[in-house]
Amino acid sequence: MSFVEIEIASQPECWRRAAELAPSHAAVLPAAGERVAVVGCGTSFYMAQAYASLREESGQGETDAFAASEFPTRRRYDRVLALTRSGTTTEVLELLGRLSGTTPTVAITADPRTPVMTAADAVVVLDFADERSVVQTRFATTLLTLLRAHLGLHTDAVVRDAERALAEPLPEGLVDRTQFTFLGRGWTAGLANEAALKMKEASLSWTESYAAMEYRHGPISIATDTTATWTFGAAPGGLREQLLETGARWVESDLDPLADLVRVQRLAVARATARGLDPDAPRHLTRSVVLADA
Numbered sequence: 001m002s003f004v005e006i007e008i009a010s011q012p013e014c015w016r017r018a019a020e021l022a023p024s025h026a027a028v029l030p031a032a033g034e035r036v037a038v039v040g041c042g043t044s045f046y047m048a049q050a051y052a053s054l055r056e057e058s059g060q061g062e063t064d065a066f067a068a069s070e071f072p073t074r075r076r077y078d079r080v081l082a083l084t085r086s087g088t089t090t091e092v093l094e095l096l097g098r099l100s101g102t103t104p105t106v107a108i109t110a111d112p113r114t115p116v117m118t119a120a121d122a123v124v125v126l127d128f129a130d131e132r133s134v135v136q137t138r139f140a141t142t143l144l145t146l147l148r149a150h151l152g153l154h155t156d157a158v159v160r161d162a163e164r165a166l167a168e169p170l171p172e173g174l175v176d177r178t179q180f181t182f183l184g185r186g187w188t189a190g191l192a193n194e195a196a197l198k199m200k201e202a203s204l205s206w207t208e209s210y211a212a213m214e215y216r217h218g219p220i221s222i223a224t225d226t227t228a229t230w231t232f233g234a235a236p237g238g239l240r241e242q243l244l245e246t247g248a249r250w251v252e253s254d255l256d257p258l259a260d261l262v263r264v265q266r267l268a269v270a271r272a273t274a275r276g277l278d279p280d281a282p283r284h285l286t287r288s289v290v291l292a293d294a
Helices: 003-009 011-025 043-057 090-099 138-150 156-167 188-203 239-244 257-274
Strands: 036-040 063-067 079-084 105-109 122-125 179-184 207-211 227-231 249-251
Touching: 003 011, 003 257, 011 138, 011 156, 036 043, 036 090, 043 063, 043 079, 043 138, 043 188, 079 090, 090 105, 138 257, 156 257, 179 188, 188 207, 188 257, 227 239, 239 249
Parallel strands: 036 063, 036 079, 079 105, 105 122, 179 207, 179 227, 227 249
Antiparallel strands: none
16 A cells, blocks of 8 residues: 555544544634634645634634735734644745744644744644655644634544545546546635645646636536536535536535545545556655745
């Protein structure tokens, strides 16, 4: 098995541990009523999008998500939460340096031996969810589980759904599709973005992602009998029927959307294997983007 397959399979146990740990980190995670910005790069940025939407939807306070390189430094926040698996990503460390002494910062990382430990005012370490694969899977979903639990939105049913996502066969024929589109609404829009990224990284697939209501505003024009459209959570009324008229494959699930992301991770590995690719070593990518001239 590849490292990423082992890491995908370990997610239910990682989620259990993260949910159990959430109360012990409550003092440093965003408190109800705070105005918060969440930043990250790549996968971490998409987890930031999901969390920001969840936090606002649950009435916890205004929450924005930014790629670390695009943070609007003139805005004022009560707290900035940085998500970084490696703890070495240049854009995240530079931003934390600029915010030092002006805005309270918290980082969630997998590696306690990295510069982020001193760059942020407080750090949550999820070292049990660290990964050997370049492609992120369990760290991202584990940190989002921690944050969902902190918001009071995690239940044991989510873990059981993850176990189902690992045990049940993938929809037949998906590996052979030529293009994949992922759709979400609210917090699952971030999951759709992450699903598209996983398929690109691991299997070099042509993928796109959209807020579900935007799909009919142009992107549906590429749907055909060789493509697939995958929705996280409930789809807008009539969209499934309209998509099926194109001949494209429609994929949905009754699983919790985070557990449904596990199915996409599995699909990415399956498609990589079918194409003779190594999902642990995606083309042109490294575990962390560290810019030498930064």
